[in-house]
Amino acid sequence: MFWQEQALRDTLFIVAVIGWGLLITLLVMAPGLVGFALNAYRYHRSESINLYLARFIPPALFNLLIDLSRYLLLAVILIGGGVSYGLVPATLTDKPLAIAVGGLVGGLLVLSLLRRLSFALWSYIFMDKRASNLLSEDYRTLAALKAVLFIPLTFLALSSATAVFALYGLVVLMLLTIVLRIWQTFSRLGRSYADYVYIFLYLCTHELLPWAYLALVVFLRRGALF
Template identity: 25%
Template sequence: MTGLPFWTGQIIYDVLVSLILLQFGALGVVAARIPHFFARLLSAVFYGRERVFLVRMPRYIGRRLFVLIGRIQSMLLLSISCYLVLDDEGQLMTLGLWESLFFLALLFLFFCFFFWLWRLFYALWGYLFSDYDTRRLWRGSYTLLEWLWGIALFPVAVIYLYAPQLSWFMYLLPVIFVLWRLIIIIKTLRPLPVKKIGFFHVSLYLCAHEILPLVYMMALLEWSVNNKEIMAIWQ
């Protein structure tokens, strides 16, 4: 901590740095527990070796703990990145320290709920169109993709924190998000020809599980930030 007055904006940024370092420490613990973690993660995601990774993982770390750390990491770094974007746009300049922390916590809870709901839609779709083994493997694959997405958010959060003046970096977050969802779509649609699922189901899947949730999320965030009555609550 620098000890500078809050009106400089330093204290809240010190808190964000501390949260990023805390998440980086958790990543280091997981990487230390699982030998060759990053190489194995990339191999599992891009070479279809998810089953091998998931079978061997419990030797080094509990499955639930692994899932929990990955999700907290991705959601917290996403919240920090969005906070920094909004702050750079001047939307949060009037907030004090505790209001800023409260807003960051609400962002975190919002993203946790939103992506939980997204996973619930996937579970329902999988229950209707796939067997148990396929659903189980998909859940494990999604967990690994969440980890990959969370790791990719580390440089995004750091760049937004220390180089907000470089406006073209603002596209990093949406680009990485779109790439993450494209990988999920490809992995999810891969077994469809085997299951003889037609174009209608694919279109329904894309609209219901990829396009509409994203549209609703962006609309809700924009409405919340631009709504004067809601912003008055933070003040």
């Protein structure tokens, strides 16, 4: 059992190296991006991150590759932590593990696309174009920062002794991300009573309902298993 689990974690290490390498390459290709984005985000400035990125790499390609690297690292965290919790069998061989990683990453990319379409719909209904563009760039900044913060979590997930802490860290990071997204939405849009009504409706439909759906699916799955 030990050697089987070690073989699985060795394979996860290869996946993690691919994710790390892709992320570091993107950050090197756009020097100064992190400082530029944090400065704009912290002081609510309107500099376009997309215009900055366009000097080095097409923004759409950058966002896609950031998502790919982030989801590769997330797959390592979820599978590594799942093995420690007994939710994922440690006997996964190379082919089933590759299918699991590929399916998880592919599914997350599809969900990311659906989330962007949802954001486009609700921002069209509730926001003006400038606010929508600013929020979109804020969210992309958070996505890139999450990818960077996934790096230490993957180190934890690759060891059977610390993989559980990677899951705890992931939960904390996701909760902080939700709080930051809600705070940034209020910062960008909150100006009048009508704005706050729109913000409430937008947050309920775009930020909170997806998590409610996910909780419902998990609850139904647990009921089906037991």
